[in-house]
Amino acid sequence: xxxxxxxLNGGLxxxxxxxxxxxxAEDLYGYEIARRLRRARRGEPIFKEGTLYPVLRALSAAxxxxxxxxxxxxxxxxxxxxITEQGRAVLLEWRAAWRTTRxxxxxxxxxxxxx
Numbered sequence: 439x440x441x442x443x444x445x446l447n448g449g450l451x452x453x454x455x456x457x458x459x460x461x462x463a464e465d466l467y468g469y470e471i472a473r474r475l476r477r478a479r480r481g482e483p484i485f486k487e488g489t490l491y492p493v494l495r496a497l498s499a500a501x502x503x504x505x506x507x508x509x510x511x512x513x514x515x516x517x518x519x520x521i522t523e524q525g526r527a528v529l530l531e532w533r534a535a536w537r538t539t540r541x542x543x544x545x546x547x548x549x550x551x552x553x
Contacts, residue, residue, distance in 0.1 A: 443484070451485050451493045453536060456502065456521060456529040465506070465518035468494060494519055502528055 458471055466474075471494075472487040494517075497503045502525035507515045521529070 447485055447489070450536075451489055452497060453529075453532045454485070455490065455493055455497060456525055456532065459503065459519055459521040460526060460529055465520045467508075467516040467518050469516075471519075497525065501525075 454475070455471065458474055459466060468487075468491055472490055475485065476482065494503065494505075498505050498519065502522060503519045504522050505517050505519050507517050510516050
């Protein structure tokens with residue numbers, strides 16, 4: 439089960455991160471994003487917090503996010519992320535792909551679809 443969940447999550451982290459940032463009116467830093475994911479799951483998120491940071495960096499390098507570093511009085515500087523217009527366009531495409539994939543898989547795995 440763990441291996442299946444890890445492989446499944448691999449492609450979904452970027453989609454979820456873009457969606458979280460698109461829904462936010464403010465720039466968010468990694469820990470705040472992780473906290474929002476925990477709240478959404480009422481505890482333990484599906485993704486480990488450490489998996490978020492490489493994906494955030496990759497999305498930023500691809501131009502889907504912009505980032506800025508802000509000094510922190512309570513620790514190291516924080517990198518804040520904001521979704522770009524290109525990121526919003528990609529999010530729309532990825533949402534459509536996700537829905538198509540989800541519906542396809544549901545057609546085979548739902549009890550009603552297997553009869």
